[in-house]
Amino acid sequence: MSTLTNLRQRYISDPAFKMFKKVLPPLSDTEREAMEAGSVWWDGELFSGSPNWNTLLAYPKPKLTDEEQMFIDTKLETLLEMLNDYEIVQEDKDLSPEVWAYLRKEKFFSLIISKEYGGLNFSSLANSTIVTKIATRSLSAAVTVMVPNSLGPGELLSHYGTQEQKDYWLPRLAHGEEVPCFALTGPEAGSDAGGIPDMGIVCYGEYQGKEVLGIKVSWNKRYITLSPVATVLGLAFKLQDPDGLIGDKTDIGITCALIPADHQGVEIGERHDPLNMAFMNGPTRGQDVFIPMDWVIGGQEYVGRGWRMLVECLSAGRGISLPALGAAIGHLTARTTGAYSYVRKQFGMSIGNFEGVAQAMGRIGGYTYMLEASRTLTTTSLDQGETPGIVTAIAKYHMTEMARTILNDSMDIHAGRAIQLGPMNYLGHHYFGIPVAITVEGANILTRNLMIFGQGATRCHPFVLKEMESAANPDAKQGAKEFDSLLSKHISFAVGNVAKSVLNAFTGSRFNSVPVSGETAVYYRHLSRMSKALAVAADFAMLSLGGELKRRELVSARLGDVLSHLYLASATLKRFEDEGRQQQDLPMVHYALQHCLHQCGVAFHEVLNNFPRKGVGRTLRTILFPLGIRYDAPSDEVTVQIAKLLMTPGAHRERLTSLCYIGDKESDPVxxxxxxxxxxxxxxxxxxxxxxxxxxxxxxxxxxxxxxxxxxxxxxxxxxxxxxxxxxxxxxxxxxxQVDNFDADKFKKSGLQPGKAA
Structure with a gap:
């Protein structure tokens, strides 16, 4: 070892190592598994401070296979023609028997199951596309289809099941003989899935007349979609082995099992009423229910590994299902609001020509372009075999929030046309349903405040997770040696980002390289600047706050907003290139990029103004934005251009709203x-x-x-x-x-007679 290395280690690395161990944020077992599960993808590039834009543009273009497109053009179209959302929600509170039968027969519940077992084995893009298109017609039907194809027995068995379990269950699931649900959430554990109180005890019990090793499990779950009609129940619970029947560890950890719904002791069948939506959702309970050990998904070998299984599968599902619902809102609102704004007249002209209405329409169009771009980029990561937990969390949170915003805009523009429920109302049920998407698979508040940056800062940073591992190394000498090497690289990384951030601040990012020419080139330069600023801010935040950063949710949420909008902007640029740089789409591209840069600026401003260590906030502002944060919200000019595009038929409108189901029946509302x-x-x-x-x-x-x-x-x-x-x-x-109206007999009588005094 050289003298220089010795000196560095003695006077820099060793003191830093000791300090790092002190400020190191404590990680629970569930947090560590969440960190280690999945992969880092484009989010790692954005966190690096020097994203390679050519890497982004080299990702495959989203494309359905011929088989997938044929299914969408035939089977899916037939399903959409069968759906009447007003009857589903307001009259039957359920899908019709014909629709249930069709979903099972045509394998809508087995999009992700391998063909080896009779499933369709469709890509994430196809899965997402199918759910998106259904959701423009009926959210209740879309949720019914999406749940078996995200987190559930089918996915868990495909990844972790024993061969015997796969051979028995997957063909039955693929052919619709079984309807699955998965019970994770309970009264005491929602987003904190690691805190589930449901408990199983390893013991011997009787099954089919024989004494076998198994588990006596009790649970109380709620919000479980498909639970009222499920024939097989996936169940997550904590497992204990107090008698040491399967090892020397008492607290084994979260475990997942598969239980037939008709098994003795399983309580199932009751329904919730999720904001007047009609998809099947309800509780399930069981008290001291004995199940054989081989009902554990993956068998005895996989006891205690349920949390890792859930994190990985939640990540994939979170990147497909909920973003699909968000994208559907975009396709639906852009198509219908543009049309309504042209058709509806006030003071002798189309209401879309009023600037107040145009402002909301511009947001609808710009967000819709961004929603579809984010949907396809996120599914691209999954179809490449990646499971990027941070990317899917960004997609879930921001796409459902954007959907909520533009749905409100669309409701405002439609006004009375949107608030009278009936067969002609194509927005009302979506308005009821969007809070469901906001809430499930990780409530949005916690996703934003705890996950995107809270986990992303450690997971995506080039060095921090490795430094944490070296600090936790039981061999202190080896850990210190590893830390020294990492710290040297980390310091070089940080100094480089600081220097480049200062250069960017005084040159307007002009010297950042870009992969394209034309009107979008400037955005790559500014996004590179924001990436470097994020890398610098993250290092300062982790260094100055240490373990306290976990509790500083407002700081982590805002830094997460920067990372998120870098991702959304990247998706928008990728879509523009993938679709051949369509010039008519430029107003939507400009809107999305201006919005993302502005939101990055807002987040940085709020972080620096409110940083817990005031000196750190001032220092960061001097380094990153000495001339101020100058990213304006989308301009009025581009907003009005989008409004006009939404009110003009053409290829641009078809691209923007391609997944909105229109129908050709006289009664189809759209x-x-x-x-x-x-x-x-x-x-x-x-x-x-x-x-x-x-x-x-x-x-x-x-x-x-x-x-x-x-x-x-x-x-x-x-x-x-x-x-x-x-x-x-x-x-x-x-x-x-017009709006729907009904005979008064349909509603509860008031006792008053029309046209007569009381």
């Missing part, structure tokens, strides 16, 4: 609005003639459309063909802006 929109747009030149004639005084202002057309026809302003075309379009418009 189709009613779409027909009116297309018809009204086709007569815009006729309307223009009428407006000009009204301004010139040839046609009176305050007369009906029929009278205007007759006067215009007599004056030679329009032709008979144009009059008929205009009448037909207006009839469709009138139909589209």
């Amino acid at each position: 189709a009613i609005m779409e027909r009116a929109f297309v018809a009204m747009y086709s007569v815009k030149d006729i309307e223009r003639k009428l407006v000009q004639a009204t301004k010139s005084g040839e046609i009176p202002r305050k007369v009906s459309l029929t009278e205007k057309l007759q006067i215009a026809l007599s004056a030679g302003i329009v032709t008979e063909v144009e009059v008929e075309k205009m009448h037909n379009a207006d009839q469709l418009r009138q139909q589209a802006i």
Whole structure:
């Protein structure tokens, strides 16, 4: 060992090693397993301070196989035609028997099961696409399909089941003979799945007339989707072995088992009412239920390994199912709100031409582009065999929150048209349903405050997790040696990022390399700057706060917001390149990137203003933003451009809303609005003639459309063909802006008679 190395280790590394061990945030076993589960993907590049944009653009373009596309074009379309969401939610409180039978027959519950066992073995992209399209038609149906294809017996068995378990259960699940559910959440354990109180005790008991080794388990679970109709129950519980029947460890840990729903002692069948949605959701309970040991998923070898199994499977499910619902809201609101804003008139013009409405429409269009981009980039990671827990957490949190925002925007624009429930209302049930997506698979508040940066800072950082491992090394001498090597690299990494951050601040990021030319090039430069700023801020935060950082949720949440918006911006740029740099889509791209950079700036401003160590906050501001944080929200110009695009038929609108189910029946609610929109747009030149004639005084202002057309026809302003075309379009418009009404007998009688005094 050289003299220089000795000196560095003695005077720098060893003191730092001792300090690091003191400030090291304590990790529980469940936290450590969560850290170690899954993989680091593009999130690692963003956390590095020097993202390689060519790596991003080299990821495969999202593409369905011919088999997947055929399923979507045929089987899925048939399903969508069968769904009537008003009847499902308001009348039957359930999918129809025909729909249940179709879902089972056509393997909608086995999208992820291998073909070897009779499943479809579809990609994550196909799984997500199918759920997204169903969700534009019916959230209740989408949730019913998505749950067996995310966290559940099918996925757990595929990854961890014994061969005997796979051979028995997977074909039955694939062919719809069994309906699965998975019971994880209980009254005392929601997002803190590691805190589940449900307990199993290793013991001997009787099964099929024989005494066998097994588990006596008690549980009380709730919010379990498909529980009321499930035939097989996946169950997570803590396992103890007080008598040492399977080893010398008493507290074995979280374990997962598969239990037939008709097994003695299993209580199942009751229903919750999740915000008036109609998907099957309910509790399940059991008290001292004995199950054979070979019902543990993976067999006895996998007892105590349930948390690792759940974390890995939750990560994949979190990246597919809930983001799909968020993307569906985008496709639906962009399609229908653009159409309604053109069709609905106020003061003689389309309401979309009012700037207040245009502002909300711009947000809908910009977010929708970003939602679809994030959906496809996230599924790309999963289809590459990755399980990036931080990426999927970002997708779940931000996509459901963006969906909530634009659904509110769409409700505001539709106004009375959106708040009267009935067969024509295509927004109401989604408004009820979006809080469900916000809540499940990790409540959004905790996902943002504890997971994205809280785990990401350790998991994605190039050195911190390795340094933590070296500090925890029982061989102190070896740990110190490893730490010395890592610390040297970490210091070089940090100093480089600080120097480059200062350079970026004074040069406007002009010298950051970019992989493309044109209007989007500037965004790569600024995102690289934000990546370096995040790397510097993360190092300062971890160094100055140490283990306290876990409790400083407002700091970690805001730094997580920076990482999240870097990811969302990356997804947007990737989509733009993958789709051939469509110039008509540039307003949406500009909106998304301006929004993401602005949100990064807002997050940094709030972190630096509120940093627990004031001197650290001021120092970071001097290093990172000496000239101020200058990232504006999306401009009014680009917002209005998007509003106009949403109110214009064309290929751009089809790309933006490609997964929105329209239908061709007279009663399909989205189709009613779409027909009116297309018809009204086709007569815009006729309307223009009428407006000009009204301004010139040839046609009176305050007369009906029929009278205007007759006067215009007599004056030679329009032709008979144009009059008929205009009448037909207006009839469709009138139909589209109506709301449902019902006979009073449908509701509880008040005792009052219509038109009569009390």
